Amino acid sequence: MKKLLLSLSLLFTLVFSYAQFPGQSSGTSLRTKGIARIAGTVLDSEGGSGVEFATISLFLTDKNELIDGTITDDKGKFSLNDLIDGNYYIEISYLGFEKKVLENIVIEKERNVDLEAVALSQGANVLDEVTVTSDRSLIEEKVDRMVYNAEKDNLAKGGDAADVLRKVPLLQVDLEGNVSIRGSSNIRVLINNKPSTIVAASIADALKMLPADMIKSVEVITSPSAKYDAEGSGGIINIITKKNDLEGYYLNLNTGVGLRGSNLGLNGSYRRGRFGLTLGGFGRAFYNKAETDITQATTLNDMVNLTKQFSDASDNGIFGRYNLGFDYDLDKTQFLSGGIRYGVRRFSRDQLQTTEIYRNDELFSTNLRDINSLRYSGTIDLNLDYLKSFKPQQELSISTLYSRTNENSNFVSDNLDANQSFLNSLKNLDDNLNEEITLQADFITPFGDNQIFEVGAKGILRMVNSDYSYLFAETPNSFTQDFNRPAGTLDYSQNVAAAYTSYTYSTPSKYTFKAGLRWERTAIEATQDNENIQIPDYSNLVPSINASKKLGGLTTLKLGYNRRIQRPWLRQLNPNVNIQNSQNIEVGNPNLRPELTDNIELALSTMVKKTYLNISVFGRLTDNAINQIRFPIDSIPGAILSTYENIGREQAIGMNLFANINISDKWSVNGGVDIDYARLNGQVTGLDGTSITAENSGFNYGGRLMSQLKLDGGWSMQAFTFMRGRRVELQGNRGGFGMYALGVNKDFKNDRGSYGIALENFASRGWNVRSELDAVAFSQVSNMYLLNRSVKINFTYKFGQMDFRNTRKTRSVRNDDLMGDGGGDMQGGGMQGGNESAAPARNNRAARRNNQAAKPATSGTSTPMPEGKALDFSGTWKGVAQGPMGEMEQTFVFSIDGEQLTGTIETRMGKQDIKNGKVEGGQFSFEVTFRNFNISYNGVVLEENKLMLKNERMEMTLDRVQ
Template sequence: MRNFTLLFLLLSITTFAQRPNRGNIPKITLTGKIIEANSKQPLEYATLILTHLKSKRISGGVTNQNGSFSIEVPKGEYGVKVEFIGFKTKSLQNKQLTENTNLGVITLSEDTETLDEVEVIAEKSTVEIRLDKKIYNVGKDMTVKGGNASDVLDNVPSVNVDAEGAVSLRGSENVRILIDGKPSALVGLTGTDALRNLPADAIEKVEVITSPSARYDAEGTTGILNIILRKGKITGFNGSVNLTVGNPDMVRVAPNLNYRTKKINLFSNLGYSYRKGPGNSQSFFTNFDNDGTITDYRNEDRVFDRKNKNFNASLGLEYYINKNSSITGSYFYRNSNGNDIATNITDSLNINREIGSREIRIETEKEDGIDNQYSLNYTNNFDRKGKKLTIDLQYSDSDETENSPVVIDGVLAEQNSQVTTSKDKLFQIDYVLPIGENTQFEFGHKTMLQDLFSDFKVRDADGNPFEFDPSNAIDFKQNIYAFYAQYGNKTNKLSYLLGLRTEITDIDLNVLTTNQLSEKNYTEWFPTVNLGYELNDTDNFTLGYSRRLRRPRHWFLNPFESRSSATNIFRGNPDINPTFTSSFDLGYTTKIKKLTLNSSIYYQHSTDIMQGVSLTEKRTQNGKTFDVFVRTPVNLGNEGRYGFEFTSNYNPTRKVRLSATFNYFKFNTEAFTYSYIDANGVNQSLDLNEVNESSWFARFNSRITLPGKIQWQTRLMYRAPQANAQSDRGNMFVTNLAFSKDLFKDKASLVLNVSDLFNARKRESTTYFYNDAGNLSTISNGTFQWRERQITLSFTYRFNQKKKRQRPQRNFDGGRGEFGG
């Protein structure tokens, strides 16, 4: 791997060194602003195209969020043209550019003849590079058609979604997920599980923020994933309807409707889905005595039969008070009903692997959940010169009820129930003050208040508690108060954004069943530094530093125990503390004709890392004593992690588009002794050795146009093995295929999608357990498959959104705003 890293760096340096040297050609800076003719609103991402009249070389750039552009080009005579989708192209007189020139304000008018031919969804996915983030435009990726938000995230460079739905960024699950820049009921009480209920068609883009500026929450030690939902931008009534069917059984209907005038924008994302989610797992335990001799075995086979009905509706109204300000109100509602059956067959085997006893344990879980969220936003752009005020208010409440009776060998053995309610409030204010043309100052405040109650009861068939009673009830309150300020400037080729954020955290956890009260109050400072340097119009460097934290979520703190197995469970830890991380990121982007390369080197140092460990407890029930294997999160020592990432996009022809991502990381976790009190009140300790391991993952994506204008997309993903303090995880290889055909004069699309073609998306792991004397007591070999291969057929019909091909990409670096934002 060291040789590969060296080869990668040499290749990058050699590629740059072989470029034609344009540094001797004198350059000038061309500035100006592009606005809409009627509303006078700035047009972000409008394209200014410059064609050198002698060499015919094309260059240019795009506008930032204020409609402004600043482009550096060699001296010469140019043809100038301005484009924006849905607007008439404007050609300016040829310009003899010999000195810095301001073109002033350029107005564009809507093209009424083509407005009904504009597609909200882009033709192809693109990645925009900003100073503090990368923006992945979802586009028309066929491998996520008919899918959900988890499928979209799993298609984003740097991101992986494992077999259980856990989202990781650059190999780490310490990532913060936001919806439209804010915490959302779309994520829900169950975390990333709720992302499976958000249709992929509702997502416009995903922001990958590996070096967040001070305006973003400090939560998420690896970074932030911000999911941006679609809002119509076209005048009049338009929309689309998506119908998806699949095997295993799956039906989804997802209308997307929008109505816009000069004064209002009414938008909605609706969705109803029914799906079966078959899955399976196996855990094989090998038990040893103190001298290392095998004593016996145990095998647990689980089959998951899941059925889920979900309805979600997002409705919003944006009212334009005047040309500079607007107010937006939105409401989100979700109603989910789950009926999951987990069948666990446990075989106890002797030394000869002969079955001595068998237990069949069936847990039937019925879950009903309702989420409501109310949001209000006020935005004022003042003089349209960059000064901006935004105010956000948000309230959400969530209720979940679960009933999970357990039948053992045909007899009712347990009656389990859990009721969870949560109320969340948010207030946020941000103010941007420009200072001259290329400088801005920003400051803001954010308050997040959460009040959660959970009551979990375990009872026998007669409604009485067991001798060992895992029931618990918690009252969890978390209040976070944040303040930030940042200063940004762009001078010639150098851009920088310096910020400081402070967050005051107040957490109260009261375990009502044991009268255990845990209070955690801390105030922390989080500096951020983001630098950008443009070598020329195709090459640029970025450098970022940020301090981050990871707070334990309520399910990590809740001493709730899973019940689908009596001997192999997960339990939260009320004593866990936050993790703090300092991150450094150096990035390089270059374009060579039809090839775009993005690369970065990163380093992270974390303290009090949160990681799951496996413990062994002795329990007695019905007169029998047995071992219980408990998986629980704990704070280990410090960890250092470094790696590099390499992403490429190559479009050799209009019919072939290729992209690839490679990410290598290495981490070192210090040796650590974890002391705890087991369920019987006995002091125990677990010695964890130093971990010095590495891993990597790679993704390849191709999109090819076949005869008959059939689009064929293939996506391959490989994740290498990885080890931590107590377990080894195996590799995984996943293949997705999709075929798409446009119908009815491009008003509709039909997509056939095969997710996990070879049914290989499984998590394979080996975990090592040790007894009180530090000797190996048990080895567990496990395989887990959250969902099996899925085949879907998706039909989308667009009205007043007749699909229009995206304008061809120009050979210059568009899409970098001065300061992100």
């Protein structure tokens, strides 16, 4: 432990030393360091008060190059430091005010320049009210991840995160909420870039606690960089929840009532000046019925035992999640944020189970049991994060997280006679504690315009405790200790020290390379029943390489390789012998070792007219693979024991295909197919210590299809179907299942809310999931009938008023590389999406890349338009404009009919139709009205996949995306 703490201290010292290397301190330009400064004050021309958060952009006049920037403080003051001699000009902008340009600012002999106060005048047309909406693509693809924008999914209203993830490409989610990527269930799930102990204990349970209505997007990261934790051999899923960067207050109410579940959520936000506060709560109750039947045969000592079992169950659950968060701007370069989140889960099942055991074809015994099981937990996450921004895209962050989950998994089983009279009772108490403390430091800096360097260190202290026992009663509720069944404890600590470095390089020929190396040291101390378990410490070097090539404006080719570690989960370690089902007994294995996986993938994404297409092939090789194994128990006739072992090797090769078709501006269809061939082989050790070789192989497959249609009057419709085929396991296969849904939604005219109805599996009673296991000494066939026909009615409404404010930067404990992003945003023309907290850095890169194309026009001047090419530019176009609040991504959809131009423009201020559009040869013009604010645009066709567009405030280039 002392060695691990010493390693951690050295790693964090390394990160801080990198953050303070010469020439990169606060306010230092990325150019040659000088000692001069330019200072000034920005005032409101009407009131004379300082304008806070005004954008200050510094340009070199001779090269017309943006070299520095800052924002004003609460008194309107700003300072640009460490400048060399030269001729500069400054642009000052702020939303609702006319832009100011200060020219001929000369620094000579490194003398400071103090500018006179600059007064900004309000624009002729100021937005009296702004409604911020978003209508992004449902699916966006980046260099190392697929982004599913869940906020567009109306069918998920009132559901939970599992309902959303079933629709995400590359993912498969079973009926219990267990998730896999490309057939691998060894994955890492993050919520807003943060791990949580409830996720570590059970991904399925964690997804039930997260409401679908609060999910903004889901990122499937198939080729993680070195900045990620090495854990998760199959990949990483990052769930981004909805956030708010506006000023004012709002309160959002959403509720739903259905045959299988009901929900109630209330979320609020308050922001004023430098301070922001969020508060939210969500509760969901569900109720369902299930039927299962199992037929299994075991052979021991030439004795054949046949078990036939049937259960009729009623399920009830309550899940809740509550959060309180804050963020505060210490000054214009330092930001503090924190929060507390509490999750609660209570799941109960009441089932009547009949078991018949036949020995050599003769009835041996009949057993009737009334089983009441209860699983409940409480999870608390606390985080405090600090971010220091030295320059655009040069940042140091320090993040902390404390996470704790108390989990109890208990059951009471009453044995009954044929008349259902009480015989005796058995109770199992299983109390678990999972606790984590995390400290993380990251530093990122650019070199020039096409290189990024990242370095970081992280320490994780984990503790898992389990305390379990059995009680027995011969009369109802008179329980005493059952000495025939062992009680026990497990104390398991896992401490991880990690460091990484990552380098990204983008070439002018649109190649992007990102290479990284991560080192992790894992120290384990474990005791079971106060006896030490000898698990050796281990170190791992985890490399990662991502490369991409932009083939024209519409096609991108990607190649990625990474190595991943999968450490055992709490459920796999827990030594409690669970005999809730006396014929299918489960127990964990505290001696499990981690598995190591090598992944490689090749992907191609392109646009074919109005169709976005992504196809990828992948290979995966896992050594020391952790698998669930089963074998018969000699002392219990017909019973099977399930546990976990490091079996040996697992191999898979497969393909994913996804397409999104925009049939029209209002109708889209998307779907995908996932298929892989898996081969598993290794050694299975039985209770008697003998080891046998097991092997299995076969195809895994799944698919999904969704259609969305927007109607007049705020109405919309959505249809969805999902199918997951069988999953190959070491000793058989687990059955597949499917589902389908249809929803109708109506938005209120003021965009403050909506109501709708959703139908699930409305034409069938339910689904049968059939699984088959087969090994040397046993076989099992099970059928689970899930009765999940459902109708739900949803309602949501927003109270309050929000106004624009400057986007605030935050950083938190995470296992992502959203700042680096594999170079996807350095290429230009790439599809955007993902985490809001990383948006400032991404946009800074976009501004540097598009400096010439997206530079605001100087006030009072106008650059002449070129002649242009007379080409049909119908389709979808994207560009990034430098606005008063920083960079703004804009999407244009154009349609040409002769000399008439129609279409839409979408920005963060909303989506509007264009009007008075005209096309003349290679030039065009149109107007857009945002409330009372009229904007006139002029454009020119530069080439087939590039347009130039300008108005009286700015000019930019657009790239074709469809």
